[in-house]
Amino acid sequence: MADSAATISRPRVLSGMRPTGKLHLGNYMGALHNWVNLQNGGQYDCYFFIADWHALTTDYADPSNVLQNTKEVILDYLAAGLDPAQSVLFVQSHVPQHAELHLLLSMITSLGWLERVPSYKEQQENLVGKDLTTYGFLGYPLLQAADILIYQPKFVPVGQDQVAHVELTREVARRFNQYYKLDGRDVLPEPDSLLTPSPKLPGTDGRKMSKSYGNTILLSDPEPEVRRKLKTMVTDPARVRRTDPGDPDKCPVGDLHKVFSPHQTIEKVYAGCRTAGIGCIECKGWAADSLVQILNPIQQRRASYSDSDVQDVLKEGANRARARAEQTMVEVRAAMQLTPMPQAVR
Structure with missing residues (x-):
């Protein structure tokens, strides 16, 4: 299904989740419930994805659960009310333009910007027993920036704890636009955070509901x-x-x-x-x-979707996401004066 002119005229929003297993009530109230409201309000052109590459930043040594977890998360997206007729639902790795933009943005991004991201040191301290001295872990906020900027969205719906990541995305876009113009104009608009309500939701042990604490109530x-x-x-x-x-x-x-x-x-x-x-x-x-x-x-x-239904949703979502992402990459490549990609290769 091609994006209509009416869809394109609406401000675009983009968000995603890592596939760490079936989603719980904390995921629902912290993100999914808000995404469904954004979709159903009719004001936004919505893109929601599953960030399977991001799962590898911490679980690179054992990726055996990533595929199954991705299937569980897309089922939970659909179960919560995300509608593939109203939103573009896709898997990150099905859109290779994310990786291309990440590579190009890495040429202009300061290491200091990545090292000061609050979650960088926090996760190193909390995820004991894992070697996180990898470029993938250091650079995951830049991959996240590429995930966002590839769709040139107006808004990124986030909770207060994710605002720092959106600010890094804005910095990266600003630097890109300082170096590169296309016909005198900026290519990568700076997205705004769209703060969404996230009520206090405790797990069964009274701490924040989290898979890492084993205190969750699953949507399923x-x-x-x-x-x-x-x-x-x-x-x-x-x-x-x-x-x-x-x-x-x-x-x-x-x-x-x-x-x-x-x-x-x-x-x-x-x-x-x-x-x-x-x-x-x-x-x-x-x-x-x-x-x-x-x-x-x-x-x-959730029970109403068959495996083939899910595959159809992801195939359609990937086609729509790739088409939109390629529009951005055509502009990025031209602004950076790279050799145009032959049509047959695309």
Whole structure:
């Protein structure tokens, strides 16, 4: 399906995720839910991808799970409500122009810019036992910049913790435009961060929901598994005994209610918890009820897609993404005065 003139006239947005396995509620509320709203609002030309090359920056020694994880993530994209008729959904490695632009941008990017990215030292400290002294790990923010700039988007929907990456992308685009012009104009527009709401979502142990902590509730977890995980969830430490009053504002289960439960349930939680009128087991059961209401339609959509459906979605998405990416690369190559690529090679 070719992009229509109406689609092209809308501001473009671009975002993606690394394929680290099935997605969880933290991924959903932190990104996917917002992406679906951007898509359904009709204001934006949406591109959402799976960053499989990025998975290799830390897991290069054992890539055995990347293919299966990519399949799981695209299923979760579709299950959450991303629609291939409204958004371009694709896998990063299916669009080789990402790698070409990354190479060209590496010629002008200072090492100091990459070394000061906040997550560079943080991940080196946190991912103990892995050799991260590789160019791929140092350069992953530049690959991320290429992922963005190849589509010349207006906005990149991110949470506050990702703003630094968008700022690096803007710096790279600015330097490129200083060195290279095409008919006197800039080729790579500087994208803006589109800050999206990301509510506090704790995992079952009270920490931030994360696969690395093993505390997640997956979008694909069946109802019995959701209820089992909720039963083990930590609560307000002040409630040692059933008769002790608690405070939902200090309780991870209370945080889940605030995000997923209807107003009437939240009122019952506050009244019952603060007076010890309800126990934590009952409160967790209400939270599970709310989560199941959210997850049921997601899981029904997931089950409706066959393997061939997924392959068709990714093939169509790759074709559309490659066509758009090549438009940018034609301009980049011309601005850098590189030899035009023969038509047969393209």
